Amino acid sequence: MTTSTDQQVTEPAEFAAFLVQHLAGRAHEEISAEFHELLSAVNEHGKKGALVVRITVEPPKGHIDGDPVVISVDSDLKAPKASAPPSLYFVDHDGNATRNDPRQTAAFDLRDVTTATEIKDI
Numbered sequence: 657m658t659t660s661t662d663q664q665v666t667e668p669a670e671f672a673a674f675l676v677q678h679l680a681g682r683a684h685e686e687i688s689a690e691f692h693e694l695l696s697a698v699n700e701h702g703k704k705g706a707l708v709v710r711i712t713v714e715p716p717k718g719h720i721d722g723d724p725v726v727i728s729v730d731s732d733l734k735a736p737k738a739s740a741p742p743s744l745y746f747v748d749h750d751g752n753a754t755r756n757d758p759r760q761t762a763a764f765d766l767r768d769v770t771t772a773t774e775i776k777d778i
Contacts, residue, residue: 675729683729690733703736 676684687709694705710730716723745753 678727678729687729687731690731694733694735697735697737701736701738705733705735707734708732 675687678684687707690707694707698705708731710732712728712730714726714728716725745755746757748754748758
């Protein structure tokens with residue numbers, strides 16, 4: 657017994673074409689701008705980042721064959737950021753951060769002394 661396999665092989669549509677058409681091109685423009693921002697941030701900070709594009713497809717209510725599906729495109733940009741430089745602090749006897757070394761004695765009472773304008777010969 658022979659069986660016939662006359663199924664048509666269909667080519668999938670190009671994803672890039674879908675993305676360019678989605679929301680009249682706004683999705684493509686926004687994702688392109690985020691990708692550009694990601695490249696710039698990685699180049700500037702020397703750290704890795706990520707851009708995740710999520711396509712969500714929802715079936716129609718009641719799942720009737722041939723009804724339109726709802727497709728949404730979301731993106732999540734995780735670009736590296738500059739790290740704030742650390743600062744040195746001491747921990748005082750009460751457990752608080754302080755800029756002054758608690759082991760050091762209090763500073764001298766300093767005042768501004770102007771330089772002498774005349775130098776006397778001795």
